[in-house]
Amino acid sequence: MIDQNFFTFDDELLQLERQAMDLCADKFAELDEITQYNQLKVLHAFQQHQIAESHLVDTTGYGYGDRGRDALDAVFATIVGAEDALFRSGFASGTHALTVALFGVLRTGDTMLSITGKPYDTLEEVIGLRGTGNGSLKDFGIHYEQVELKDDTFDRTEIARRCVGKKVVYIQRSRGYSLRRSFTVEEIGDVISLVRQHEPRAIIMVDNCYGEFVQKIEPTQVGADLIMGSLIKNPGGGIAQSGGYIAGRHDLVELCAYRLTSPGTGRELGCSLGQNRALYMGLYHAPTVTGQATKVSVFANALFSLLGYEVFPKVTEPRGDIISAIRLGDERRLCAFCQGIQAGSAVDSAAVPEPCDMPGYESQVIMAAGAFTMGSSIELSADAPIREPFAVWFQGGLNFATGQIGVLTAAQNVRQIDRRS
Structure with missing residues (x-):
């Protein structure tokens, strides 16, 4: 029940909110169980590696002997069931982590095969699909191919045929700026087994952005050789600053x-430059924050489905990430939605987002993010390229109570346009 002492919504919208909450009940119970499991998994890893106050101090200069940094790498590796990890503030973004991984393992003459179609927009210039002479993989003589999805899932026949001889087989777990499904860890494990049958030497890499802690296991636990992601998304728990x-x-x-x-x-x-404490705290809180953010996304899809909009995924469908996509139909509704999310945020609530050119994106993009950390998409945020299918991609919310307010504010904005149309 929304307390009208603080925020005012019309009665019809509040009635839809109650219906949406009823639709969410079973999914929320499922998410609570996953959150508890993952939170205990993280606690156990901290204890297993005997994390102490001395691990939280900072280093400067070269950072030699930064035991807190090195222990944090080990803690994260344990959590995701990997042999090793780099869990570092030195990565500027998720795209940077993906780029480091690609340049780390690929060499001139190698071929990268994406089996989830075209990767996220910001990787296009990294690969060389856009731009020339900027130091892309293509500039270094590394080849790129992709297999399109078939019926919104992996094209197993085409993957089996084309993975042979490829150095890297690349999987994007999340949907990016598309309306296709995000993939569950089980689905990823199944296609990894297929690749291993036909090209056992391939390095299988998974862009795990937005997927961490949404399920009980991660892709490294079903055969992925590398996973990569951002700390201002799920694993930073809304506390990591970069x-x-x-x-x-x-x-x-x-x-x-x-x-x-x-x-x-x-x-x-x-060197850690004073970031160790924030990274440890963020990772510690990450399962609970991710669970809350996923609940906000589920609620958004329930509410907007009641408003008559097409949503991805449906409330009852399995989730591989925290993202919801809502097809709003035109630029006016996209802008109204994002402006509502911004107005419902704790920071910069008076700002009014507008579409603009963004580095790394081909189309103009509108972004709403009233966040404590700039660009932190585990916090309440929404963004959309101004192009067909005129859908908005929504994610985040450090807690359900405030995330719900952002969704309701966005819905109220969109309903005003609906009434005038």
Whole structure:
């Protein structure tokens, strides 16, 4: 029940809110059970590695002997069932972590095969699908191919045929700016088994952004050689101020460390500059924050489905990430939705988002993010490229109570346009 002492919504919308909550009940119970499991898993890893106050102090300069940084790598590796990990503030973004991993393991003449179609927009220039002479994989003589999805899932026949001889097989777990499903860890494990049958030497990499802690297991626990992601998404728990991670096979993580810093020095370099405490705290809180954010997304899809909009995924469908996509139909509704999310935020609630050009994106993009950390999409946020199918991609919410207010404010904005149309 929304307390009208603080926020005012019309009676019809509040009636829809109650109906949406009823639709969410079973899914919320499922998410609570996953959250509890993952929270205990994280606690156990902290205790297993005997994390102490001395791990939380900062280092400067080269960062040699930063025991807190090194222990944090080990804690995260344990949590995701990997041999090794880099869980570092030195990554500027999730795209940076993905780029480091690709450049870390690929060499001139190798081929990268994406089996989930075209990757997220910000990787296009990294690969060389857009731009020239900017130091992309293509500039270094690394080839790229992709297998399109078939009927919204993996094209197993085409993957089996085309994975042979490929150095890297690449999977994007989340939907990106598309309306296809995000993939569950079980589905990823199944297609990994298929690739292993036909090309056992392939390095299988999973872009795990937005998927961490949404399920009880991660792709490294079903055969992925490397997973990568951002710390201002799920695993940073809304506390990490920057950073990213790479986790997986020890030899491959070492190669990535040489690309993150320099060959020969690798993971030994990189001072923490006072970030260790925030990274530890963020990781500790991450399962609960991710669970809350996923609930907000489920509620958003329930509410907007009642309003007559097409939503992805449906409330009862399995989830592989925290993201919801809502097809709103036109630019006016996209802008109204994002402006509602912004108005419902704790920070910069008076700001009014507008579409604009963004680095790394081909289309103009509108972004709403009233966040304590700029660009933190585990916090309440929404974004959309101004192009067909005129859908908005929504995620985040550090807690359900405030995230729900953002969704209701967005819905009220969109309903005003509906009434005028």
